[in-house]
Amino acid sequence: MAEISFPLPDLGEGLIEATVLEWLVSPGEQVERNQPLVEVETTKSAVELPSPQAGKVVRIYGGPGDKINVGEPLIEFEVPDNTAGIVGTVPKEEAPKRRVRLSAVLDED
Amino acid sequence: MSNSILEGVDAEGDSTADSTADSTADSTVKGTAKNAESPATTVMSMQQALNRALDEVLAENPKAVIFGEDCGRLGGVFRITDGLQAKHGTQRVFDTPLAESGILGMSVGLAMAGFHPIPEVQFDGFAYPAINQIVCQIARMNYRSRGTMPMPITLRVPSFGGIRAPEHHGESLEALFAHVPGLKVVSPSNPHEAYHLLKYAATRPDPVIFMEPKSRYWQKGEVDPGNADPSGGAPEGAKVMREGRHLTLVAWGAMVARCLQVAELAAEDGIEIEVLDLRWLKPIDTAALAASVRKTRRAVVVHEAPLTSGLGAEVAQLITQSCFDTLKAPVERVTGFDVPYPSGDLEDEYIPNIDRILFGIQRVLEYKRG
Numbered sequence: 001m002a003e004i005s006f007p008l009p010d011l012g013e014g015l016i017e018a019t020v021l022e023w024l025v026s027p028g029e030q031v032e033r034n035q036p037l038v039e040v041e042t043t044k045s046a047v048e049l050p051s052p053q054a055g056k057v058v059r060i061y062g063g064p065g066d067k068i069n070v071g072e073p074l075i076e077f078e079v080p081d082n083t084a085g086i087v088g089t090v091p092k093e094e095a096p097k098r099r100v101r102l103s104a105v106l107d108e109d
Numbered sequence: 110m111s112n113s114i115l116e117g118v119d120a121e122g123d124s125t126a127d128s129t130a131d132s133t134a135d136s137t138v139k140g141t142a143k144n145a146e147s148p149a150t151t152v153m154s155m156q157q158a159l160n161r162a163l164d165e166v167l168a169e170n171p172k173a174v175i176f177g178e179d180c181g182r183l184g185g186v187f188r189i190t191d192g193l194q195a196k197h198g199t200q201r202v203f204d205t206p207l208a209e210s211g212i213l214g215m216s217v218g219l220a221m222a223g224f225h226p227i228p229e230v231q232f233d234g235f236a237y238p239a240i241n242q243i244v245c246q247i248a249r250m251n252y253r254s255r256g257t258m259p260m261p262i263t264l265r266v267p268s269f270g271g272i273r274a275p276e277h278h279g280e281s282l283e284a285l286f287a288h289v290p291g292l293k294v295v296s297p298s299n300p301h302e303a304y305h306l307l308k309y310a311a312t313r314p315d316p317v318i319f320m321e322p323k324s325r326y327w328q329k330g331e332v333d334p335g336n337a338d339p340s341g342g343a344p345e346g347a348k349v350m351r352e353g354r355h356l357t358l359v360a361w362g363a364m365v366a367r368c369l370q371v372a373e374l375a376a377e378d379g380i381e382i383e384v385l386d387l388r389w390l391k392p393i394d395t396a397a398l399a400a401s402v403r404k405t406r407r408a409v410v411v412h413e414a415p416l417t418s419g420l421g422a423e424v425a426q427l428i429t430q431s432c433f434d435t436l437k438a439p440v441e442r443v444t445g446f447d448v449p450y451p452s453g454d455l456e457d458e459y460i461p462n463i464d465r466i467l468f469g470i471q472r473v474l475e476y477k478r479g
């Protein structure tokens with residue numbers, strides 16, 4: 001398993017920090033991509049941050065009222081090593097299935 | 110890096126399950142001469158094999174540099190460059206802006222300055238914005254400069270479909286690249302091939318387009334780092350992956366594994382199929398094609414790319430030219446369709462599946478001269 005850290009992104013031009021209002025996920029929880037993670041407030045607005053990826057939440061940074069700087073860790077996920085950061089889906093290895101049978105009279109000339 | 114796929118936890122875990130017996134038997138048969146100098150065969154995924162090859166290339170060639178979108182800190186969206194920046198430093202492995210024309214344009218400059226750039230275009234469909242740099246600069250500079258400015262560039266392109274990704278993430282550009290004079294094009298089909306072909310490509314004085322079959326990245330297989338080809342084949346040749354006498358399936362990249370499955374199924378029906386992994390799509394190993402089809406007298410080419418003007422047409426012509434007198438039937442092509450690559454949900458309908466390949470084989474088998 002690999003741990004992936006998601007730092008607080010730039011939430012608008014020139015914003016340097018945000019205040020945590022409420023965490024919508026907790027450590028140990030499995031989250032899906034785009035699932036809302038946390039509600040934060042900047043000097044411009046309050047926004048929900050969607051998860052950039054699927055994974056298990058390992059730790060979260062800051063409680064309600066705490067300030068986090070842009071670029072500092074916000075949340076860490078645990079994901080299987082070989083799928084860390086992947087676009088798309090790892091194909092499943094499946095036993096070959098067929099409906100077509102071959103038939104031929106092969107003259108061995 | 111603690112999360113590096115190089116750690117090989119997976120590989121070791123797996124090798125006990127299905128390959129310990131094989132690799133032991135292997136080393137006994139092949140004798141001790143080889144083992145004295147080469148590390149033992151290990152089981153690893155294609156991701157790990159490519160990662161290891163790049164790691165060794167960086168260590169062996171101080172002029173080699175790796176760069177691309179997310180190649181550095183993240184280690185690539187497919188983890189191919191995982192851990193390399195931490196090990197070799199930010200001067201050798203680094204991130205670029207989202208600008209393929211810049212990635213390839215910079216490669217031209219670096220090559221002129223004596224480096225061996227190993228850029229990555231993150232996905233096949235992202236190569237289009239860099240076509241000018243690839244076709245008009247990289248492919249021609251050596252020719253244009255009368256050999257004074259070689260372009261030793263190894264362009265890695267995660268290619269083909271099969272991972273349910275969005276648009277631009279599942280395309281097969283081999284015919285486009287192969288059409289350009291000055292480029293070499295290669296695609297590995299398994300971890301062993303991936304390791305050796307990448308190491309070979311990265312030592313060429315010419316630009317090589319290295320098409321990685323992304324749907325096979327997680328496939329595990331034995332890699333023998335000390336022995337590229339037990340049968341002693343040429344590094345730029347095609348490779349027979351399974352011998353047969355009734356028909357030759359010609360494929361490359363991800364389609365090789367599928368053709369091997371088809372050959373297994375065809376054997377149940379009494380049809381013995383030879384599977385030829387073309388490996389190099391430019392130049393094509395015409396001698397290997399001819400040798401196989403002269404024996405089997407029938408051929409089917411399989412590729413994911415659309416039918417019209419696909420590389421299958423070139424292969425069919427080369428076979429016809431060299432085997433016309435012995436062919437039992439016209440060469441068949443089983444390919445993707447003449448449509449833009451579909452969204453992930455429709456992928457299975459687009460990529461040649463086992464039944465479509467079997468149908469193609471059946472058409473060849475039952476062909477009667479008019």
